[in-house]
Amino acid sequence: MTHPNMLEIRDLHVYFRGYEGVSRVLDGISLNVGRGERVGLAGETGCGKTVTMKTVMGVLKIPPAMVPHGEVILDGQNVLEMSAKQLLQIKGTRISMIFQDPMNALNPVFMVGEQLYDVIRFAQGDSGTGRKRFGTEIHDRAIAALEEVRLPDPERILRSYPLELSGGMRQRVLIAMALVNGPSFLIADEPQTALDVTIGAQILDLLSELVRTKGISVLLITHNLGVIQETTERVYVMYAGQIAETTPTPVLFKNPKHPYSQGLLASVPRLTGGEIAEGIRGTVPDYTVAPSGCRFHPRCDYVMSICSQRKPPSFPVEPDHYVGCWLYGKEGGSK
Amino acid sequence: MKFTYFFTRRLFHSILVLVGLSILIFIIARILPGDPARLALGPFASKENVAHLRHEMGMDKPLHLQYVAYIKGIFHGDLGLSFQTRRSVSLDIAHYLPATIELVMASIVWVLVIGVPFGVLAGRYKDSWLDNLSRVVAFIGVAVPPFVVGLMGQLIFSYGLGILPTTGRLSLLMPPPPTRTGFLIVDSLIAGNFTALGDAFVHILLPSFAIAMTGIGQIARLTRGSVSDVLGKDYIEAARAFGIPDRYVTFKYMLKPSFIAPLTILGLTFASELGNAFLVETVFGWPGMAKYGIRAILRKDFNAIMGIVLIIGLAFVVVNFIVDVLAGYVDPRIRIREEE
Ligand SMILES: Nc1ncnc2c1ncn2[C@@H]1O[C@H](COP(=O)(O)OP(=O)(O)OP(=O)(O)O)[C@@H](O)[C@H]1O
Ligand code: SF4
Ligand SMILES: [Mg+2]
Numbered sequence: 001m002t003h004p005n006m007l008e009i010r011d012l013h014v015y016f017r018g019y020e021g022v023s024r025v026l027d028g029i030s031l032n033v034g035r036g037e038r039v040g041l042a043g044e045t046g047c048g049k050t051v052t053m054k055t056v057m058g059v060l061k062i063p064p065a066m067v068p069h070g071e072v073i074l075d076g077q078n079v080l081e082m083s084a085k086q087l088l089q090i091k092g093t094r095i096s097m098i099f100q101d102p103m104n105a106l107n108p109v110f111m112v113g114e115q116l117y118d119v120i121r122f123a124q125g126d127s128g129t130g131r132k133r134f135g136t137e138i139h140d141r142a143i144a145a146l147e148e149v150r151l152p153d154p155e156r157i158l159r160s161y162p163l164e165l166s167g168g169m170r171q172r173v174l175i176a177m178a179l180v181n182g183p184s185f186l187i188a189d190e191p192q193t194a195l196d197v198t199i200g201a202q203i204l205d206l207l208s209e210l211v212r213t214k215g216i217s218v219l220l221i222t223h224n225l226g227v228i229q230e231t232t233e234r235v236y237v238m239y240a241g242q243i244a245e246t247t248p249t250p251v252l253f254k255n256p257k258h259p260y261s262q263g264l265l266a267s268v269p270r271l272t273g274g275e276i277a278e279g280i281r282g283t284v285p286d287y288t289v290a291p292s293g294c295r296f297h298p299r300c301d302y303v304m305s306i307c308s309q310r311k312p313p314s315f316p317v318e319p320d321h322y323v324g325c326w327l328y329g330k331e332g333g334s335k
Numbered sequence: 336m337k338f339t340y341f342f343t344r345r346l347f348h349s350i351l352v353l354v355g356l357s358i359l360i361f362i363i364a365r366i367l368p369g370d371p372a373r374l375a376l377g378p379f380a381s382k383e384n385v386a387h388l389r390h391e392m393g394m395d396k397p398l399h400l401q402y403v404a405y406i407k408g409i410f411h412g413d414l415g416l417s418f419q420t421r422r423s424v425s426l427d428i429a430h431y432l433p434a435t436i437e438l439v440m441a442s443i444v445w446v447l448v449i450g451v452p453f454g455v456l457a458g459r460y461k462d463s464w465l466d467n468l469s470r471v472v473a474f475i476g477v478a479v480p481p482f483v484v485g486l487m488g489q490l491i492f493s494y495g496l497g498i499l500p501t502t503g504r505l506s507l508l509m510p511p512p513p514t515r516t517g518f519l520i521v522d523s524l525i526a527g528n529f530t531a532l533g534d535a536f537v538h539i540l541l542p543s544f545a546i547a548m549t550g551i552g553q554i555a556r557l558t559r560g561s562v563s564d565v566l567g568k569d570y571i572e573a574a575r576a577f578g579i580p581d582r583y584v585t586f587k588y589m590l591k592p593s594f595i596a597p598l599t600i601l602g603l604t605f606a607s608e609l610g611n612a613f614l615v616e617t618v619f620g621w622p623g624m625a626k627y628g629i630r631a632i633l634r635k636d637f638n639a640i641m642g643i644v645l646i647i648g649l650a651f652v653v654v655n656f657i658v659d660v661l662a663g664y665v666d667p668r669i670r671i672r673e674e675e
C-alpha cells in the first residue's frame with residue numbers, strides 16, 4: 001500500500017527529563033511531507049528542529065527523552081511503534097539524514113572507507129557477525145557514491161581519515177553515506193550552517209540536484225530563510241516546539257500571517273544571508289517552564305487573553321495555508 | 336608510511352630522554368655527599384687503600400671521562416660493583432628486578448581487566464548503581480594508601496579466610512622453576528610446571544591488587560568519562576541513523592575512540608604503581624627491588640643507586656614509548672597532528 005504522504009507527524013510531544021525538571025520541548029507539532037515534495041522547517045536556534053529530526057529517525061534516547069503523545073508515520077508505518085529491528089531495516093535504505101555539523105558526524109578514528117563500507121554492507125542485510133564482505137562490489141559502490149557527490153580522487157578519500165578532509169569534503173562524504181543505500185526520504189538538518197557561505201551554497205546546490213534527479217522527498221531543517229526560499233516548495237515555521245504556520249514557500253515571503261513569521265521576515269532584510277535573527281524582542285523560553293497556551297504570547301504584540309490559556313489549533317486561512325494563532329480563529333470559529 | 340614516520344620520531348624522542356636521564360643520574364650520583372670509596376672500606380681503612388680504590392673505580396679521572404666510561408659500561412651490561420653486596424650491580428638488579436616488574440605487570444593486568452570494563456559499563460549506563468559503585472571504588476582507590484589495602488587484604492584473605500598466602504612469591508616448600516626470565520609465572524609456564532604456576536599465581540594476587548587499586552579507580556573513572564563523552568557525539572548517532580546495528584556501533588564506533596584517553600595515561604599509571612610497589616613489597620615480604628633499593632640509598636651505595644634509577648627510568652621510557660605508539664596507532668589525530 002502506498003501512503004499518500006511520505007511523512008506524517010501528528011501531534012508530537014517530546015519531553016526530556018533532566019536535573020531542573022521536565023523540559024517540554026515539542027508541544028504537539030504536526031507536519032506532512034508529500035511524496036517527492038521538498039519541505040522546509042524553519043525556526044530560530046533552540047526551537048526543537050533537531051529534536052524533531054531525531055524523533056523521526058528513531059535515534060532519540062529514551063530515557064531521558066519521552067514521547068507522551070503523538071505519531072510519526074513514515075510511509076504508512078508508525079516509527080514510534082517499530083521494533084529496533086524494523087527501525088534498523090528502514091534506516092539508510094528508506095529514510096536517511098544529513099547532519100548539522102560535518103566536523104563531528106564522521107568518526108575521527110576510522111578511515112572514511114571503513115565507515116562507508118559499513119553503511120553499505122549493513123543495508124544488504126549483513127548482520128555484522130559474519131565474515132566481512134569487503135568485496136569489490138562494496139568497493140565499487142563506495143567509489144560510485146563518492147563520485148556522485150563530486151569528490152575528486154575517491155580512492156584517496158576512502159583511505160583518508162576525516163581530519164584530513166575539509167569541512168565541505170566531509171559534508172560531501174556524509175551526503176554520499178546518506179544516499180548510498182537509495183533512501184526515498186531524506187532529512188537534512190542545516191547541512192550548510194557549519195560551513196562557510198560559498199561552500200555551504202555548493203553543498204546545497206549539490207543536494208538539491210541529487211534529490212531532484214532521484215525523486216527523494218526532503219525535509220530541510222534550517223534557520224536560514226534564504227535557503228528555505230531557494231530550495232523548498234512548502235514551509236513550516238516553528239516556534240519553541242510549536243508549529244506557527246505552514247504555507248507554500250512563496251506565500252510565506254509575500255504574505256506571512258503568524259505574528260512570529262511576520263517578525264522573522266521583517267528582520268531578514270537587515271541581514272546578509274537571511275539568517276533568522278533575534279530581531280524579535282525576548283528569547284526562546286526555558287522549556288522546563290514553557291509559557292502556557294501559545295508559547296509565543298510573552299513576545300507577541302497582539303496577545304489576547306485566550307492566548308495564554310489555550311494552545312491555538314491550526315486555522316486555515318487559504319486552502320494550503322494554516323496558521324496556529326488565535327487571531328485567525330475568529331471568523332473560522334474557535335474549536 | 337605515516338605510521339612509520341610517527342614511530343621513528345617517537346623512538347628518537349625516547350632515546351633523547353634516555354641520554355638526558357643518564358647524564359642526570361651520573362651528575363646526581365657524583366654530587367651525593369660522602370666518599371663512596373671511604374664508605375665501602377669503612378672508617379678504619381688507610382688513606383692509601385682509599386686512594387687505591389678511588390683510582391680503581393676511576394674516580395680520580397675528570398668527570399666527562401668518567402661519564403664516557405659509565406656509558407661504555409652500561410652498553411656492556413656493567414653498572415659497577417655494589418658496595419653492599421660486593422657483587423656486580425647488574426647481577427643484583429637482574430636478581431631483584433623481575434620480581435618487581437612481575438608484580439607491577441600483574442597490577443596493570445588488574446587495572447585493564449577490572450578498571451576498563453568497569454569504566455565502559457559505568458559510562459554506558461550512566462547514573463546506574465554500577466556508575467555509583469565505580470565512583471565509590473575510585474574514591475577508595477585514591478584515598479586509601481596501597482599498603483593499607485594490602486594489610487586489609489592480608490587480614491581478610493590470609494588470616495581471616497585463610498585462602499591466600501601472606502608473604503613471598505612462592506610457598507616455602509615449593510621448588511621454584513628453573514630461572515629463564517626471572518618472572519616466576521613465565522618461568523613455570525616455560526617449564527610446564529603448573530603447580531608452581533598456581534602457587535605463584537595465588538601469591539601475586541593480593542599484592543598486585545593492592546598496588547592496582549588506585550589505578551583501577553582512576554582508569555575506571557577516566558574510561559567512564561570518555562565513553563559517556565563519545566556516546567554523546569554526533570558520529571555515534573550518525574552511524575545509527577545510517578542503519579548500522581546498535582551493538583556493532585557500540586563495539587566498533589564507540590569503544591575505539593573511548594580507549595584513547597585511558598590509553599594515554601597508562602604510562603603514568605605504570606609509574607605510580609612502580610612507586611607503590613616499593614611499599615607493598617615490604618608489607619608482603621616480596622623479594623623485589625624495594626629492600627635492595629632502600630638499603631642502597633641508606634648506605635650511599637652509589638653504583639647501585641645509579642643502576643636502579645637508570646633501570647627504572649628505562650622501564651618508564653619503554654612503557655611510555657609503547658603507550659605513545661599505541662595511542663598514535665589507535666588515534667590518527669595524534670600522529671597526523673605531529674606531522675604538521
Ligand atoms: N537530550 C536532551 N536532553 C535535554 N534537552 C534537550 C536534549 N536535546 C535537546 N534538548 C533541548 O531541546 C531544545 C531544542 O533543541 P534542538 O537541538 O532541537 O534545537 P534546534 O532547533 O535544532 O536548534 P539549532 O538551530 O541550534 O540546531 C533545546 O532547548 C535543548 O536544550
Ligand atoms: S495566538 Fe496569541 S500570542 Fe500567539 S501569536 Fe497569535 S496572537 Fe500572538
Ligand atoms: Mg539543530
